[in-house]
Amino acid sequence: MTYSPKTFNLPTLKGISEKQIKVHLALYEGYVKHTNLVMATIAAYGQTDDEGGKYAIAELRRRFAFEFDGMRMHEYYFEQFESGSTSLTINSALAEAASAKYGNSENFIKHIREVAGTRGIGWVVVYKDTVANTIHTTFVGDHEIGQLAGLPILLALDLWEHAYMVDYVPAEKKNYIDAFFANLNWLVVEKRFDATI
Ligand SMILES: [Fe+2]
Structure with missing residues (x-):
């Protein structure tokens, strides 16, 4: 194939x-x-x-x-950009899981941004741990180094410079991260979470 x-x-x-x-x-x-x-x-x-x-x-x-x-x-x-941006739905199963781990949805997004500040090329990846019934947010080097075995991916934020260098210089990575969240369709992420339940 x-x-x-x-x-x-x-x-x-x-x-x-x-x-x-x-x-x-x-x-x-x-x-x-x-x-x-x-x-x-x-x-x-x-x-x-x-x-x-x-x-x-x-x-x-x-x-x-x-x-x-x-x-x-x-x-x-x-x-995650298909069908246009939407906010994280209050009281969605994802929002509840995020609040259980990070306190509230705002802290969850703040944490993703913090992980996005990791030096080097790679991804911020949010996973659902279906065994422990929680979520994890981590940094994956390249595309594969540090992936968590068997955990469904909920959100993937590309932090390779190729993802933003047409529009921004490296020092403006934060602007790209702002743009990512401004365009993110959280319904796609919520749907991925719901598929694991
Ligand atoms: Fe990429």
């Missing part, structure tokens, strides 16, 4: 230009292409007993999560 790039029905965004989105979507399509390429190359090397081929397969397996998570994380990201 091969993966195909998804299309996203994006409205005009506030503080994130059409050019920025176009560049970012092209990068996303690169991850889809390379996920397929890694799978196809492993399959091709799989036909040989050659020592070098076996070594190449091992390295490709190490690389697979980078390409696969690069693909999937961008799908979580762009979906």
